[in-house]
Amino acid sequence: MLTVTNLTKRFGGFTALNEVSFEVNEGEILGLIGPNGSGKTTAFNCISGALRPSSGSITFQGREIAGLTPDAVCHLGIARTFQIPRPFRKLSIVENVAVAAHYGAAERTGEAEARRRAAKILDLVGLPADPEASPMLLGAGGLKKLELARALATGPRLLLADESLGGLDPAEMAGAAEMLKRVRRELEVTIVWVEHIMATLMRIVDRVVVLDHGEKIAEGAPREVAEDPRVVEAYLGEKIVLA
């Protein structure tokens, strides 16, 4: 569904991504992991159009998307969440999601339809549909849900989820991981999931791609990857615990 080929991104003399290639298959949840600064978020930024790749190709459903603007990428069916939730704080929760549903749809569906879809998504992630409720009242878990709801409201085929678990307590983490599975099932969305917290991710994902210093060092099923010596080394010997 998404094919990344020899993706390179340089910032001045610093190479954040070096000739990275991987494939995302329709319907899977792919984990994209790696230590801090390994290039995970840069990869997301290149795919979502926030950054223009220095070289390489990104095709989505057979179409080259490298270098497109974020709104064009969104209309093709790719949505992303941010590591640190960035809600529009002065808009209500419902407005946050409705505006994404209205502008994110590949074709404008009219205001009533956008509001209806927003309500459906809010229900799916478990946020109140109270039209006045402000995102300022949400805790860390609620903000992550809003971040996810806003991305899903644009009607994506592919969701790029950036650290959906960061800052959550263990109970919220389990809930958020289950949420991603439910999203895939109910909305038929393919997911690429970037995460630091490995144990939860490894339980959920179908496959893993590991980045280190901007290069791909491993790819495969979670269990194989966790035992790969290069991966263990990249994580400075930190043992990746599989439940």
Add this chain to the structure above:
Amino acid sequence: MIDPIFLAEAAVNGVLLGGVLALLALGLNLIFGVIDIVWIAYVDLVMLCMYLVYFLVQVYGWPVWAGGLAAVALGAALGIAVHLLIISPILGSAPINQLLATGGLLFFLQSFATFLWTTDHRSVRLSLPSYDLGGIFLPLTRVIPFAISILALVALYLFLTRTFVGTAIRAVSQDREAMGLMGANPHRIYLVTSAVGGLMAGLAGALLIFLYSVHPFFGGQLGPLTFMICVLGGLGNMVGAFVASFIMSEIISIAGVLWSTEMGYVIAFVVFIVMIFVRPGGILARRG
């Protein structure tokens, strides 16, 4: 001791002036809040719209309402033109360049207006009745612009809060990048914002020509006051700018009766300077 009825009348006049000032300030503040650029030449665009009404109504004999509508259309067109020709090419550059560019536009417009129309003061005077409200003198030439301003501000409020375009404008003002990822093209939102801001400049011009005479340096007359109101209310803060408009207009109006019009401006600027120290983020900003 001054007769209290004069003070009451000054207070009423302050309210009437405040409505039109709010229209000016909110147009400028909307653009700043969303695009993060201060249009230094904002009131000079208003000046052009005032000239248009003057020529259409006074010289070519158009009805007042038609001249006013033409000014609103010109304002929106100027807003779009300023964004496309001046702002858009330098959006990514340092803020000082954007200030210099719109500042350059100010000198261009002033000089060009002087060249075309000389420095003569021109005005459109309407003979409308005045009402006497318990001793307070209420001229319709001031009441009608106030009423139209308030209606326009209510319309702006409804546009920003009740429509998807308005919601997107508020969203872009908070996080341009995130709104792009939600599928909205920020540049298109900027263009709409500039058109709306320009439209408000046009409407302000259509109203101000009945209160003040227009000349090429009209921008210097109301420009500083408009910026002051925006800063006092908090740059980008629409409610703050609305409140600040009335604070400033009341100071000018009441001090104008107690001392003189010039003293009114002096006191307004002193209050502004003091407030900048006390509440640098604007009157409605949270402390801290």
